[in-house]
Amino acid sequence: MSDKLKDALAGLAAGPESSDAAAASERGPAADPNLHPSVAALRERFGSAILHHEVVAGDEHVVYIPADRVIEILGWLKAAPEQDYDFLKDVTAVDYGGGRPLQVVYQLWSIRRRHGLRVKVELPLQALEIDSVTGLWASANWLEREVYDLFGIVFRNHPDLRRIMMPDTYAEGHPLRKDFPLRGRFSRLEQTRRALAVNLERDYTPEELQVGGTPVQIGTTGASGEPRP
């Protein structure tokens, strides 16, 4: 067994409690901001709000920003003409365990300029709240619901923040957190009972319950009936 694996297992066994050894950041060495035009522009405009910049996996540029300035910085990345990040590919989160802060990850892409950027926000376990970016990208809606469901991070001002994967009545917590037991918190009997107690008519709409219903095509025509460009 390698030392790295031993450390990882020890970290898992340590659970969610904070410790000085575990408080070490997951960040890598700082990279040259001039390698990526957006990072240089961010440094120039926001200065110390760009907490850290690193390059992972060869050419993946990662920028760390503070949680309270998410809307401001991501909004600028979307609106500034030379940045033009018009596509939010993914919103997800990472829990490294050992009491370390959870990281919320925004994966941005500019369709017109063909460049990408990863933005990370670190949230301490005691304050898992962050502003929703659904106002900037509508695609954040379900992605933020997924992060809320599986990590328990609350997105302020989200239009519809409820579970998306686990049942609405799920009471065991948020499964992708490192402090979540692999088999869940309840016994198999209780889990089976609760699963069977779900009222299908209440939790699914008639359209979802109808098998082989008429497919609905959306978004191909505008209000006037003209095809969208």
Place this chain on the structure above:
Amino acid sequence: MGLSAGAGKLPVVPGAAHEKDGSPSFLTTRLDVVVNWARHNSLWPMPFGTACCAIEMMAASASNYDLARFGMERMSFSPRQADLLICAGRVTYKMAPVLRRIWDQMPQPKWAISMGACASSGGVFDVYSMVQGIDTIIPVDVYVPGCPPRPEGLIYGILMLHEKIKGESITRSDLRYELPDPYVPALPDEKVEQITVPFGNSTSQNKVSGLVQVTALKRPGDRRS
């Protein structure tokens, strides 16, 4: 099996086939045999395919393996016209009430095959979101092991079910029952409780469920002639 009652003179029907040599042209049998013969030769499967096992199930129903040989050419995608539920693949707890609802929608008589390791015991997915064996949700007649089972495996399981159906009797009311509503686990509480231990599904469930009796297993080749 001929009718030999009334050992004297057999009634002679003018024009009937037995008129010439006196042998009877009909035979008697048990109603069970006729009913079971009809049932096991025309099982209409309801495919509940959720994972890779479903690919093997499709292969089994395609031309190379040809389930139509057993009267199963009609995959019934409506539970209302199905006799046999084939649960092929892993079932999450979120799907558990859906599986039970589909089972409830099937008319009697009905049977269930649990295809593959995940459906039978949770397989490698001993995690928070997975049903540890669908026999906690619905009653299962045949478990087909494998990950996934080859089409031959599924066909073997179907032939086992044929043997099981041949041994049924229409006078046995305990074979045909509906599960209670509102839904509760299909197994007794203590048996579901016993699979809470790590990999309890694989190591002890089949033993504790009481659903598997080794002596009851019969190879299609051992069929009585």
